[in-house]
Amino acid sequence: MVVPDVARGLALLGIAIANLPTAWLTPGAPEAAFFGSINNVFDQILVVASAMFAHNRGLPLFSTMLGFGVGLIAMSLWRKQFPAKRARQIIIRRYFFLAIFGAVHLIFIFYGDIMFYYGLTGIIIGLLLTVRDKVLAVTSYVVLGIVTTGGLLLLVWGLLSGTDMSAVTEGGRIEDFDTSSYLGLLGFNAVTFVLNFLSYPVYILGYAPIMLIGFTWARRGVLADVPAHRKELSFWAVIGVVYILGIGLPWGLAEIGVLPRELAPTFLTTNLFTGGITGPALLAIFALALQPVQERADRGPKPSVWLQIPMALGKRSMSGYLFQSLAFFVLCYPVALGITPESVSAQVGLAFGVWTVSLILAWLMEAVNMQGPFEKMHRRLSYGSTLQPELHKKGSNKK
Template identity: 40%
Template sequence: MMSSSRFSAASRRLYFPDVARGLMLLGIAGANATQGWVSTQGASMARDYGGVYGDSLWDRIAVVVGCLFFHVRGLPMFSTLLGIGFGMITVSLMRRGYPRSAARRLLIRRYGFLALFGVVHTVFLFWGDIMCFYGLAGILLALMIGFRDKVLLLLGSLVWVVSLVLTVIASLIPDPDVGGDASSFFGSAGDVSLTTHSYLGQVGGGLAIALAQVISFPMEVVLLGLPIVLGYLAAKRGIIHNIQAHRKLLWAWVIVALLVILCVGLPLGLAQIGVIGGAAQWEMLNQSFGVLTGPGIVAGLALALDPLQRRVARSEARGEHPRIPRALWPFAALGKRSMSGYVGQSVLFSILVTSYGLGLTRDSGAWKVTLMAILVWFLTLLGACLCEALGKPGPLEWLHRHLAYGRQGLPPRYEGPVEPPVGERALVYPGNESP
């Protein structure tokens, strides 16, 4: 079982996950804007990445920057934070004395509602929703909370190896587009986006995609299972609460992320703008190796914010109420309302860029689309800051919490009946007996 000192560490207020989620939403906005919200049929290249129109240098720069920092960066980071959040909740339930079966039911309820939110988001706002998958992934984790850490790590590693093998096989297929644009191989954003016609058409297509999301869940687990497991174990074993003791491991994750960004993301961007060939192959490699950037980006933020976190811990030990620095306050405000911020992006994109909305960036190129993504993210940042100043939670966070935990929230101690077997009186994790 966890020692009392690890329980104490796990109960401390962590700031870096909130800051990370706030920053992550910028990457999500950039990726979704260029790949899911705009039609790029008139682009000469990089149609899956916002498009390059004519000889625009700014479009080319935006495509390369997007391949480095946006595409298959935000989702793995979000997946890692999903695992961290799940681990923090389960440790909290352990401290409250929840039997494993009761904790499992509560977690399934919480993440089941998240999946339901994702289905609604898919149908009525954005076909590229990720909340449904994360909800289903949370349910799957809840069913495995009694698994040993080594087993979970092995399973996460195996599914990533499977995705790597599939990627290697797929990369052997010759690129059918001699010009170096992978759009013809994968289908351009304008072909697959359901948001460029009518709103009713989007709703009808969203229903079909919501069903497809459930069916394709196993494949998505193969792609994103490893960062979820790593985030879960990082929270469960206290790594994120004791950065100093795990600096070597965290720096190793950071180095892996940097290598992927430079060795895969940069060639992908250069291939998309025609500097080198093999665009389809680099895209597939980015899909597989890109998931390794999630833990590294989170680890980098944890290391960067560790001095702040230690200062907060010292303030709490003196009985003071610590305050986050003003420079980080807006990002933390948005991070605490990441679900509302994520769905808010879809509302704003629907208004600003779709054909049934204002259509502001249709056939504009990656540069202008990226600027629109930054604007949308900034507007959600302002909304989160307003909520924080008023002391109000995000609307979707408020609703989700009430649906999952009830009006009273979680009790300080488990109040339900103790369920057999006796060994389940407390939520004990096999394999967690030592740090």
């Protein structure tokens, strides 16, 4: 399918732009530096664009696609007549190894890893494999509705009261580690891992609902038959546009001084708490926009090259994500090159450059029909030497 691969490939750009200033340039610092220095009009444009389309946009879209991927695997196993118990075992095993990948990545390279939490949530979704779509959808909408409503009420309260919310985004600093040495960085990452694991229930509230929405969309064939689900997708697309214009735009305008600067922390906080809702919304926008392309692809003709390239990265999204980590580690961390671009333009330019290199590498692998290295390793651990799920466990005498 065109849409899932394009969505994953472009989500990685949003993740790179958001992660560089908030994580790679600030290990051990509060997650407050969402943007670099603003020196000119071009910087101002990039701040507004990043507030609207990057910060807490790529991660929710990626999260929705995680759930969608679990749903595709489930449907594939159903079509191959895997019994529910065996299908559940396969999915749990697959996402257990994703969690292991994430834990290693988090502790040894990047404290802002998401794969560990994706793996844990994938296991939970696997346990819910036989629950009806309607039950999962209602649960997702209720939890997402409560979280979003709470965040919007916080926004209204902040705007009306004039309360300074900068303390919310500046909390969580860990002072006791010298991250200029790799040993200190390992210590910081390990402590962060423990703290993040303890806060996993909060993560569940924010992102598990959109993963379940992606999961049910895959099982219901929402993206496979856009015309039949146009009303639902349009509803989500409207939510996305309203949110981006209502939260992202004023946040960006406050950051550059067009709106009162003291409003920026309020909109930033709201975006942190409620931006997950943009995951399904952005996926719906992609589905509606690319419907003609998908219909042509279903008839046989390949999409144009400008879509095939991000699709190649989307097919290798784990490798693309880990490539970002390795590249930013070498480029930005003080234990390596220690490059620290200051202006918004320089930061976005570096993030875009790293993403572009990953794009080119993925396209070259696509040209020679080569799997992403980490995808292949993950399949090998999950499924064994065949790289495919098997109906019976190894050693079983069942035929």
